[in-house]
Amino acid sequence: MITRLRDRGERALLDLITRLVRPARAVPLGPGDDAAVLARISGPLLITTDALIERVHFRSGWLSSRMLGRRAFAVSASDVAAMGGRVVAAVLAVAAPETLPVASLRAIIEGFDREARAAGGALVGGNLARARDLSLTVTVLGAAPARPVTRAGARPGDHLFVTGTLGGAALGLRLLLETPSISRTAAVRRWQMPAARLRAGAALARRGLVAAMIDVSDGLLIDADRLCTASGVGARIDVARLPLPPALRRLDTAAARTLALRGGEDYELLFAVPPAKLRALRAARAALGCEITRIGELVTGREVTIHDDRGATAAVALGHDHFQRARGGRIGAP
Amino acid sequence: MITRLRDRGERALLDLITRLVRPARAVPLGPGDDAAVLARISGPLLITTDALIERVHFRSGWLSSRMLGRRAFAVSASDVAAMGGRVVAAVLAVAAPETLPVASLRAIIEGFDREARAAGGALVGGNLARARDLSLTVTVLGAAPARPVTRAGARPGDHLFVTGTLGGAALGLRLLLETPSISRTAAVRRWQMPAARLRAGAALARRGLVAAMIDVSDGLLIDADRLCTASGVGARIDVARLPLPPALRRLDTAAARTLALRGGEDYELLFAVPPAKLRALRAARAALGCEITRIGELVTGREVTIHDDRGATAAVALGHDHFQRARGGRIGAP
Numbered sequence: 001m002i003t004r005l006r007d008r009g010e011r012a013l014l015d016l017i018t019r020l021v022r023p024a025r026a027v028p029l030g031p032g033d034d035a036a037v038l039a040r041i042s043g044p045l046l047i048t049t050d051a052l053i054e055r056v057h058f059r060s061g062w063l064s065s066r067m068l069g070r071r072a073f074a075v076s077a078s079d080v081a082a083m084g085g086r087v088v089a090a091v092l093a094v095a096a097p098e099t100l101p102v103a104s105l106r107a108i109i110e111g112f113d114r115e116a117r118a119a120g121g122a123l124v125g126g127n128l129a130r131a132r133d134l135s136l137t138v139t140v141l142g143a144a145p146a147r148p149v150t151r152a153g154a155r156p157g158d159h160l161f162v163t164g165t166l167g168g169a170a171l172g173l174r175l176l177l178e179t180p181s182i183s184r185t186a187a188v189r190r191w192q193m194p195a196a197r198l199r200a201g202a203a204l205a206r207r208g209l210v211a212a213m214i215d216v217s218d219g220l221l222i223d224a225d226r227l228c229t230a231s232g233v234g235a236r237i238d239v240a241r242l243p244l245p246p247a248l249r250r251l252d253t254a255a256a257r258t259l260a261l262r263g264g265e266d267y268e269l270l271f272a273v274p275p276a277k278l279r280a281l282r283a284a285r286a287a288l289g290c291e292i293t294r295i296g297e298l299v300t301g302r303e304v305t306i307h308d309d310r311g312a313t314a315a316v317a318l319g320h321d322h323f324q325r326a327r328g329g330r331i332g333a334p
Numbered sequence: 335m336i337t338r339l340r341d342r343g344e345r346a347l348l349d350l351i352t353r354l355v356r357p358a359r360a361v362p363l364g365p366g367d368d369a370a371v372l373a374r375i376s377g378p379l380l381i382t383t384d385a386l387i388e389r390v391h392f393r394s395g396w397l398s399s400r401m402l403g404r405r406a407f408a409v410s411a412s413d414v415a416a417m418g419g420r421v422v423a424a425v426l427a428v429a430a431p432e433t434l435p436v437a438s439l440r441a442i443i444e445g446f447d448r449e450a451r452a453a454g455g456a457l458v459g460g461n462l463a464r465a466r467d468l469s470l471t472v473t474v475l476g477a478a479p480a481r482p483v484t485r486a487g488a489r490p491g492d493h494l495f496v497t498g499t500l501g502g503a504a505l506g507l508r509l510l511l512e513t514p515s516i517s518r519t520a521a522v523r524r525w526q527m528p529a530a531r532l533r534a535g536a537a538l539a540r541r542g543l544v545a546a547m548i549d550v551s552d553g554l555l556i557d558a559d560r561l562c563t564a565s566g567v568g569a570r571i572d573v574a575r576l577p578l579p580p581a582l583r584r585l586d587t588a589a590a591r592t593l594a595l596r597g598g599e600d601y602e603l604l605f606a607v608p609p610a611k612l613r614a615l616r617a618a619r620a621a622l623g624c625e626i627t628r629i630g631e632l633v634t635g636r637e638v639t640i641h642d643d644r645g646a647t648a649a650v651a652l653g654h655d656h657f658q659r660a661r662g663g664r665i666g667a668p
Binding site: 028029032033034035036037038039040041042043044045046047048049050051053055056057078079080082083085089091092093095124125126127129130131132133135137139140141142144148150151152213214215230 | 362363366367368369370371372373374375376377378379380381382383384385387389390391412413414416417419423425426427429458459460461463464465466467469471473474475476478482484485486547548549564
């Protein structure tokens with residue numbers, strides 16, 4: 001028989017969570033009191049919050065509970081990476097139906113805690129509430145670099161780079177929509193468990209190599225447009241340069257490029273590098289922990305344009321990001 | 335015609351939020367980038383997260399959107415008060431149906447921001463996602479006092495005090511359940527807009543007057559039991575001493591005492607004061623910003639007992655706090 005949340009007292013569930021979270025350095029007081037206590041952090045702080053909601057951002061058959069916990073952490077930590085920061089601590093608010101198996105709650109917490117520790121941080125607190133749909137709302141606290149990297153600051157002439165590859169998560173999501181199952185193909189894994197580019201973000205910021213940075217959560221075009229809007233510049237993206245994962249290289253070119261341009265949830269970093277910093281960037285590559293690819297440049301104006309191999313130019317319609325189509329709309333609305 | 339979330343682009347909604355939140359000192363970068371940047375905080379930090387979920391913690395007819403925003407902040411800030419801390423910043427993750435009027439979202443944010451400012455903090459970031467039910471998940475970051483006050487640390491012989499009055503919010507909730515409407519009676523207002531006892535909590539901690547502290551969120555008996563469990567002590571509560579608000583004094587004694595003992599959501603502070611600190615506590619009263627009442631003492635053992643005017647003693651059944659009855663159970667399950 002499966003033990004569900006409704007079979008256990010709230011206190012027993014909170015005790016379970018408190019026991020699962022192992023003590024961490026720099027956390028004088030972890031979960032279990034009114035608030036967690038963190039040791040002093042020298043320098044400015046970063047704080048960001050994000051939510052994963054069942055039937056909007058994921059469906060229960062698409063990933064295991066442990067993966068869900070890991071994913072929830074990574075998605076929020078990615079925002080800290082995009083500022084060039086270091087993760088310090090995270091809190092996790094779980095809202096869940098009373099029918100959720102206790103084992104699933106345990107796996108969510110364990111996955112989250114593991115990912116937080118791997119990033120050098122710690123899960124220090126949380127909340128558990130009843131709700132119709134499962135949701136994880138995460139807040140990550142980070143230590144900012146001396147000069148936090150914002151979306152503003154890019155200038156015409158800067159080179160536009162991206163970490164890793166693009167479009168893999170969107171392909172994985174399409175596969176999950178077609179055949180909902182916890183499959184283990186590379187593309188599906190890419191969607192299930194993104195890796196926040198914390199090492200790359202911190203290394204780029206520490207060396208002062210980037211003028212502006214953002215993580216690619218909603219798709220390259222949308223996020224490039226956000227960076228451009230904040231910086232007051234335009235961008236020219238060379239579509240032939242987009243770094244595609246192996247699974248996308250097996251698709252026809254147009255389909256692969258569409259996924260790389262419009263697909264979201266890769267959680268790579270998109271960043272602007274002034275020409276004077278290119279040599280230093282090359283020297284720093286080994287410290288980033290991932291590949292980087294130059295995919296275009298920033299230009300005057302406000303438009304993001306894409307350029308194909310034949311030199312043709314197209315102004316890009318970003319598509320509607322209406323509330324009812326944003327995020328959830330991408331994955332099939334409830 | 336009412337403009338609803340689905341009528342606006344996600345970006346327009348995020349821009350709205352960014353505009354609503356006024357710049358604050360100690361916040362070099364507010365909402366609108368990947369993460370907010372906060373100025374350095376000297377000393378240890380506090381962090382706590384909490385959620386208010388429609389149909390579980392509130393119903394839409396029970397309070398205005400502005401009240402809901404204020405309430406969401408206060409409920410989380412109360413945890414910072416209970417550690418003796420000072421509020422620094424807060425982030426707010428809103429999940430809402432696409433049919434939510436934009437004006438409601440605006441009022442939620444404004445109410446939250448106002449309450450955060452009144453507490454000396456600032457709303458610095460957030461998230462907006464689609465969901466079936468409206469929910470606000472709040473994380474508050476605080477500055478800890480030199481010695482944060484936990485639930486552990488009380489000893490037999492300590493006096494047990496509570497700020498303000500008890501039972502008013504529970505009465506207000508009962509009135510709302512009987513006659514759902516945004517009424518303005520004192521009891522209903524008490525439920526709608528609790529005040530986190532930040533001034534009292536900080537003053538008590540700064541002067542080293544309290545051995546242990548907790549906020550009364552789930553009811554005096556449950557929260558006293560939590561403090562006792564963490565401290566490894568028992569408690570003896572003199573029921574005749576419970577401070578009742580005027581609205582409760584009009585009820586019959588048994589009903590009023592039940593509300594004061596078992597009703598939650600008053601967000602008062604319950605704290606243990608060593609006998610040697612009583613004189614200093616008396617001297618500090620003016621600094622607390624509210625009344626305090628001695629309601630009993632801590633004893634050896636692990637039991638919380640209540641004592642009535644005639645000297646009779648009753649061991650207390652806390653009641654089941656099963657997940658399906660906790661919090662939501664209190665207010666009528668969905």
